[in-house]
Amino acid sequence: KSRESVSLVKGVFHDNVVLVSSDTMVVWPSVDLCNAVLIADVIVFKAGFKGQLQAFATKELIVEENCSFLYPSFIGAMSAFPEVKVTIGEGLHLNGGIFCFSKHAEEENTVLSIGKTDGVVGKVYTNGDLRMNGRIIGGLYCNRFVYQTSRAFYENFMLDVVIDESALPKNYASFCVGQELFKFKTVLECQDY
Numbered sequence: 001k002s003r004e005s006v007s008l009v010k011g012v013f014h015d016n017v018v019l020v021s022s023d024t025m026v027v028w029p030s031v032d033l034c035n036a037v038l039i040a041d042v043i044v045f046k047a048g049f050k051g052q053l054q055a056f057a058t059k060e061l062i063v064e065e066n067c068s069f070l071y072p073s074f075i076g077a078m079s080a081f082p083e084v085k086v087t088i089g090e091g092l093h094l095n096g097g098i099f100c101f102s103k104h105a106e107e108e109n110t111v112l113s114i115g116k117t118d119g120v121v122g123k124v125y126t127n128g129d130l131r132m133n134g135r136i137i138g139g140l141y142c143n144r145f146v147y148q149t150s151r152a153f154y155e156n157f158m159l160d161v162v163i164d165e166s167a168l169p170k171n172y173a174s175f176c177v178g179q180e181l182f183k184f185k186t187v188l189e190c191q192d193y
Helices: none
Strands: 006-008 011-020 024-027 031-045 050-063 068-079 084-088 093-102 110-126 129-141 144-148 153-155 161-163
Touching: 006 011, 006 031, 068 084, 068 110, 084 093
Parallel strands: 006 024, 011 031, 024 031, 031 050, 050 068, 050 084, 068 093, 084 110, 093 110, 110 129, 129 144, 129 161
Antiparallel strands: 144 153
16 A cells, blocks of 8 residues: 655635545645545644644644634544654644544653644643643643753643633533543534634
């Protein structure tokens, strides 16, 4: 079976389009995605991308700086193996949800990293480590917080982080965490938040 990489450089993909790659998918800011589903081993959103979509990686998801995902976007990585990563650059604006899940999560191998941002609205979930600097308007679930400097490693320590679920709109809907982890609800009412 051959591995295929896909580079989405230009085009318009709207309304119930599913794009699949058996290897890596690179998404450039020049492509127009709305209500699309992306599936690949590795998904990379290049700096400045804007769209509304669902993105599911099986190994790694990378979001470069200053990307914007409109409600009800849902992005992340899910794997049967411990090595799964979601890395998000600074200046993210996301309304919906972010996840990083491994069926066999391990410390330092199942990692969700979010760079400095004040633009995350919705739910953030990982059953591994969370490295974060910024603000979430919504809910957060993780197994442990990780903070590292050039001199020290801190476990279950947060610096310059705000998590405020009370600021979400009353009718806001996102995915569920708990007994029904993979059920989530899409409601278009919150698009303008």
